[in-house]
Amino acid sequence: MQRYKYFLYSFLIILIDQAVKLAVKFNMEYDGEIELLGSGRPSFKIHFLENPGAAFGMTIQNFVNVFGGDMSPTTAKLILSLFSLLIMPVIGYVLYKVSTQKSLLPLFVSFIFGGAVGNIIDRVFYGVWFSGMNNYQGGLMHGRVVDMFYFDIWEGMIGGTYMSLWPVFNIADSAISIGIVAILLFQKKFLEQHEKQELTNSPAEA
Numbered sequence: 202m203q204r205y206k207y208f209l210y211s212f213l214i215i216l217i218d219q220a221v222k223l224a225v226k227f228n229m230e231y232d233g234e235i236e237l238l239g240s241g242r243p244s245f246k247i248h249f250l251e252n253p254g255a256a257f258g259m260t261i262q263n264f265v266n267v268f269g270g271d272m273s274p275t276t277a278k279l280i281l282s283l284f285s286l287l288i289m290p291v292i293g294y295v296l297y298k299v300s301t302q303k304s305l306l307p308l309f310v311s312f313i314f315g316g317a318v319g320n321i322i323d324r325v326f327y328g329v330w331f332s333g334m335n336n337y338q339g340g341l342m343h344g345r346v347v348d349m350f351y352f353d354i355w356e357g358m359i360g361g362t363y364m365s366l367w368p369v370f371n372i373a374d375s376a377i378s379i380g381i382v383a384i385l386l387f388q389k390k391f392l393e394q395h396e397k398q399e400l401t402n403s404p405a406e407a
Contacts (some may be wrong), residue, residue, distance in 0.1 A: 207296055207310070211318065215315050218372040222323065229247070244353045292313060350369065
């Protein structure tokens, strides 16, 4: 049971993430926004966007173009969706392996797994489920990720390119970011806790 409770945490993240995305998609106009905290700048808003790329709006196409390459949005989207599907079982396996550790590491891995699956659902299936909605042209593996949370601190043009200080994101992005940052910050502590647990479980070998 210890192993599977962390998968339950991932499942809860997926449910909440999808519920919020569907609520926004069915109740807001595209590019519409609702102010939650503050007015003007700085403020925190619900701002409905659909993201063809990875977390926080990053795309493979933009990355390739920076290095002088040329890739169509369709190809970039397909590569990202396929990569996401391939990496998902790897993260799930890692969660299964670390789930018996008596530390917060499995919890943070469950955040990453739940967030990854939440965004994969959008990329793989939203192009089929919502084809034709709001001029949505998708298909299987060509869906767009729904984003909605926005810290409106600054936006403007830099070198002819529109930029905002904080990108629009969703619950899945947040879960992934929290998990990764926590693991990076506390990896030494997690390793020490794991070594202590190993010594406790195998005193004879120690």
